[in-house]
Amino acid sequence: MRPVLSPEEMRAVEAAAMTSGRVTGAELMLRAGAGVVAAVEGRWSALAAGGGRAVVLAGRGNNGGDGYVIARLLREKGWSVAIHALGEPATKDAAAMREDWGAPVLELEALDGAALDGAELVVDALFGTGLTRPLAPAVSGALRLAQEAGVRLVAVDILSGLSAETGQVLSEAPFVERPADLTVTFQAPKLGHVLTPGARLTGPLEVVDIGLGAWLGEALEGWQVVQLTGPGGAQDKVQGHKYDHGHALVFAGGVGRGGAGRLAARSALRIGAGAVTLAPTPGALQENAAALDAVMLRAVAGVEAAEALLEDSRLNALCLGPGCGVARAAEILPVLARSGRALVLDADALTALAEEPARLGDAGPRSVLTPHPGEFARLFPDLGEALKAGRSKLEVTREAAARIGAVVLLKGPDTVIAAPDGRAAINDAGGQGAVPWLATAGAGDVLAGFVTGLLARGWPPFEAAAHATWLHTACARSFGPGLIAEDLAEELPKVLRRLASGESA
Numbered sequence: 001m002r003p004v005l006s007p008e009e010m011r012a013v014e015a016a017a018m019t020s021g022r023v024t025g026a027e028l029m030l031r032a033g034a035g036v037v038a039a040v041e042g043r044w045s046a047l048a049a050g051g052g053r054a055v056v057l058a059g060r061g062n063n064g065g066d067g068y069v070i071a072r073l074l075r076e077k078g079w080s081v082a083i084h085a086l087g088e089p090a091t092k093d094a095a096a097m098r099e100d101w102g103a104p105v106l107e108l109e110a111l112d113g114a115a116l117d118g119a120e121l122v123v124d125a126l127f128g129t130g131l132t133r134p135l136a137p138a139v140s141g142a143l144r145l146a147q148e149a150g151v152r153l154v155a156v157d158i159l160s161g162l163s164a165e166t167g168q169v170l171s172e173a174p175f176v177e178r179p180a181d182l183t184v185t186f187q188a189p190k191l192g193h194v195l196t197p198g199a200r201l202t203g204p205l206e207v208v209d210i211g212l213g214a215w216l217g218e219a220l221e222g223w224q225v226v227q228l229t230g231p232g233g234a235q236d237k238v239q240g241h242k243y244d245h246g247h248a249l250v251f252a253g254g255v256g257r258g259g260a261g262r263l264a265a266r267s268a269l270r271i272g273a274g275a276v277t278l279a280p281t282p283g284a285l286q287e288n289a290a291a292l293d294a295v296m297l298r299a300v301a302g303v304e305a306a307e308a309l310l311e312d313s314r315l316n317a318l319c320l321g322p323g324c325g326v327a328r329a330a331e332i333l334p335v336l337a338r339s340g341r342a343l344v345l346d347a348d349a350l351t352a353l354a355e356e357p358a359r360l361g362d363a364g365p366r367s368v369l370t371p372h373p374g375e376f377a378r379l380f381p382d383l384g385e386a387l388k389a390g391r392s393k394l395e396v397t398r399e400a401a402a403r404i405g406a407v408v409l410l411k412g413p414d415t416v417i418a419a420p421d422g423r424a425a426i427n428d429a430g431g432q433g434a435v436p437w438l439a440t441a442g443a444g445d446v447l448a449g450f451v452t453g454l455l456a457r458g459w460p461p462f463e464a465a466a467h468a469t470w471l472h473t474a475c476a477r478s479f480g481p482g483l484i485a486e487d488l489a490e491e492l493p494k495v496l497r498r499l500a501s502g503e504s505a
Ligand SMILES: NC(=O)C1=CN([C@@H]2O[C@H](COP(=O)(O)OP(=O)(O)OC[C@H]3O[C@@H](n4cnc5c(N)ncnc54)[C@H](OP(=O)(O)O)[C@@H]3O)[C@@H](O)[C@H]2O)[C@@H](O)CC1
Pocket: 010, 011, 013, 014, 028, 029, 032, 059, 060, 061, 062, 063, 064, 065, 066, 091, 126, 127, 128, 129, 130, 131, 132, 133, 134, 135, 136, 156, 157, 158, 186
């Protein structure tokens, strides 16, 4: 896990550093600019020799200030550099860097095909974390021109036009659809780099240390958002009896509707639950028996049978929803909510909950809800609307979690997992490590099973949801194209083995 910062948090870190008197804004800007040049040379070794042509697009704020530093450093390395600026620098530090550049600066409007002809590099230093409103067409037009000219586009801090807060595009005119060829950010990734569509448009992301590490922790006392980067220890299992690793109970539906529940059950077993029982309707017992071996079976007709089954105190994590049918989920949910067990609610159980929120009782603190955006909008209509209108996915998921008092896992290429206390994790699978083949029938049932399995192993809801999500993506990445839901859980042993031996997933 690594911290992901909002623009406001980044400003707080910067302010703490400057207040300490140990570093100035100008020094940070020089480090930022030098970091970008080093990152460019590191990525394209042929450019390190210098001597090429570069175009720097500079805004009026400190992002533009970084641009002036980059222009000067490239010139010192023998590059021929033209700067096209939005206007005179509006901050003290940027003005100082403009001064150090000491040569003429062209207007942004003067950027045309001829200006880009033969260039090897375009540096986008128009807007960074200070972007607060949509780009004017002249600005997005300049970026589009650079991309259409096929020149390498390097974004300083974040591609101009992306909100560092939400990852949404802020642009009056249609925005470039191609990712930057490189984005170089400072000290830590920002939310706009990991939330979609920002994650995709960011392209390869380099994080440059500009010496603010000492102030990260101090300024971010309340900081609570992380990007998931690993399995959180799921690959390690301590020695013990099977029931030391918990017993998961997955409810399934009726005749001909068992597939989703079976996928979830098998996934819970694969991720390390000591035992897993699947509970279909009595009529569907036979067909499930024909399809299962290690997963045990118990028929559950309705409320009474569910209550009787839950007298077995070893059953410690429950999953309701996949393939269950809304009526059955609605009937059984209150029993499970009263049972005191950890609970995963997916699919039909979410619809049943949307119909009647009181069905969750006081089980919130033990529960994980795993909606896709449609289910999310049914559960929280106003938040679903806000999401569609461009509000931050992180913020709406957090608000939903706080409202319902449970962990909410909102699926997507940028899955956000939020706890009622404000903690949140983002699983960025929309950018460089994208796994488009994960959008396949049944993948959600597997995720529900993974979460249930970790809950059975005794993991707290937030950690179980977050790391199950990371592993789910890791399995899809490991398997690759052609993936179907059945493959996910079967890929997990390979992924866990690699992680246990210290390799990457
Ligand atoms: N934090 C750090 O530690 C470090 C930060 N550094 C660098 O500073 C960058 C942040 O700089 P920044 O705060 O000056 O903001 P920036 O993005 O340059 O925008 C400038 C101004 O533009 C305005 N504006 C907004 N939207 C607009 C629009 N659509 N069209 C027109 N104008 C618009 C808005 O002002 P407003 O008009 O709202 O008053 C905004 O303030 C950061 O990304 C990084 O590159 C590094 O140097 C090293 C250390």
